[in-house]
Amino acid sequence: MRAAVLERLGTADALRISERPDPVPVAGEVLVRIRAASVNPVDWKIATGKLKLIFPVVMPWIPGCDFSGEVVAVASKEGPFRVGDRVIGMVPPNRGGGWAELMAAPVSCLAPMPPAMDWEEAAGLPLAGLTALQSLRTLGRLQEGESVLINGAAGGVGCLALQLAQALGGRAWAVARAEQADRLHDLGAAEVWDYREGPVWRRPEFFHLVFDAAATLPALRGLRLLVRGGRFITTLPSPTYPFGKIVARLRGGYLRVVRAAPVAEDFDFLARLVEAGRLRVPVERVYPLEETVEAQRQNRAGGGFGKIIVRMDC
Ligand SMILES: NC(=O)c1ccc[n+]([C@@H]2O[C@H](COP(=O)([O-])OP(=O)(O)OC[C@H]3O[C@@H](n4cnc5c(N)ncnc54)[C@H](OP(=O)(O)O)[C@@H]3O)[C@@H](O)[C@H]2O)c1
Incomplete structure (x- = not known):
């Protein structure tokens, strides 16, 4: 799979697009084909190395902690998600893995994607x-x-x-x-x-x-x-x-x-508001995976409105 990868801490500008082995889901996980992922300040803050005590990372590291996508494989047939389900998710920022074509995601971090949203809006919702x-x-x-x-x-x-x-x-x-x-x-x-x-x-x-x-x-x-x-x-x-x-x-x-966490009841609450037309995710700009460095620079520079999104298949 293609992914935006950081080889060592220091600067988010050192992120490179490279080929990585496809992840394999273990018990309690499903394999998600990521369609879009969001850019959050915590991604580039971790990349500087200044948060390494709070958010230690294992290198090489793929940033990206919230995303939308579809389930393409499950580790166990007993779980809440099936192949083909559209999902949104949020993993701990230091775990990351969202700026990639595939992620083995714990089912506890996932929720059904609100049908009224497109991939980009949905990716901006979780965190x-x-x-x-x-x-x-x-x-x-x-x-x-x-x-x-x-x-x-x-x-x-x-x-x-x-x-x-x-x-x-x-x-x-x-x-x-x-x-x-x-x-x-x-x-x-x-x-x-x-x-x-x-x-x-x-x-x-x-x-x-x-x-x-x-x-x-x-x-x-x-x-x-x-x-x-x-x-x-x-x-x-x-x-x-x-x-x-x-x-x-x-x-x-x-x-x-606050320390945001993927609480199922809160995901439901947000999804119900989206479906009722009372909550939307303003998207400032969508970047292809190849331009993730630029996407992060725009987030650091400020001046936008809402979320900056990285799309995997632009
Ligand atoms: N604790 C948690 O669980 C948690 C979870 C998510 C986010 N966060 C943190 O929360 C913060 C915001 O996250 P975000 O995703 O919303 O970031 P964001 O999309 O980059 O938005 C930050 C906003 O703050 C505004 N701002 C900058 N300087 C300001 C000032 N002096 N007074 C008032 N507003 C100012 C920016 O406006 P301009 O565009 O005008 O610069 C921008 O609209 C970040 O520090 C992030 O790391 C924490």
């Missing part, structure tokens, strides 16, 4: 969708009628969080570039604030929930945006995170960091 849902619903316990501030609302996670906030009955404010305001209002943002116009934590508004999907709000500053008893969920802990946890608790709320 961003589960992160957004588990931040707002599982950790953030967003309630009907509550307000939520979404920092990084134009990103992969943010675009989905904005829509999920409304599906859960909340009212969402978005922090993003002003150029994205029209599209963010289309997704339901009540207001859009440009992060380049000054620190968002200096604003006079207060929220029941702050979700830092961009991972740029220092903990103590993000807490300033909360009503008493408010919750602050972030995608990455800032250096002041431990102290922020104490301060949040003293103010009757809490501060948590």
Whole structure:
């Protein structure tokens, strides 16, 4: 099979397209022919080597942790998937393997692909969708009628969080570039604030929930945006995170960091919203496998809206 392979850590630009042996599924796995996979910041962050303590990788490494595709072989006939099933999936980022034509994927990481989606949209759903849902619903316990501030609302996670906030009955404010305001209002943002116009934590508004999907709000500053008893969920802990946890608790709320996981009930929840036309994955651009380095560069550069996708058979 063809795959985008990194031979050693240092830079994501060293990724090369090469021939690798086809993977063979073992018990608990199925073989998936990958149609599309998404680009996530964690892929190029791991490639730099700076995350090797949290996300150790075995070299050579094929990045790519969420994808869409079809089952082409099963290790056991007893499992939940059959040959020909369309699936989406999310594996741990350091396991990777998504930027390849085939993956032996654990069935616990897979879910049926929502029929209303095409391969590209479906590939962008798992990691961003589960992160957004588990931040707002599982950790953030967003309630009907509550307000939520979404920092990084134009990103992969943010675009989905904005829509999920409304599906859960909340009212969402978005922090993003002003150029994205029209599209963010289309997704339901009540207001859009440009992060380049000054620190968002200096604003006079207060929220029941702050979700830092961009991972740029220092903990103590993000807490300033909360009503008493408010919750602050972030995608990455800032250096002041431990102290922020104490301060949040003293103010009757809490501060948590999300660690997205492939929970079957959450996959179902996302799929039902997609089928109801209440959740979509905006795709900024689709690249062929041969241009994966360029796809990652675009993600690092920012300025997009939604997900960047790598398509295997372009
Ligand atoms: N803990 C977990 O389980 C988990 C899961 C998924 C993702 N993550 C992390 O969550 C973060 C976002 O992931 P993603 O997939 O959404 O990335 P993404 O698609 O690259 O989006 C990041 C967004 O953040 C925005 N941004 C950059 N600087 C900002 C600032 N100072 N203030 C407000 N927004 C700013 C970017 O806007 P511009 O385009 O204007 O630069 C972009 O829209 C990444 O750090 C990722 O590693 C964590």
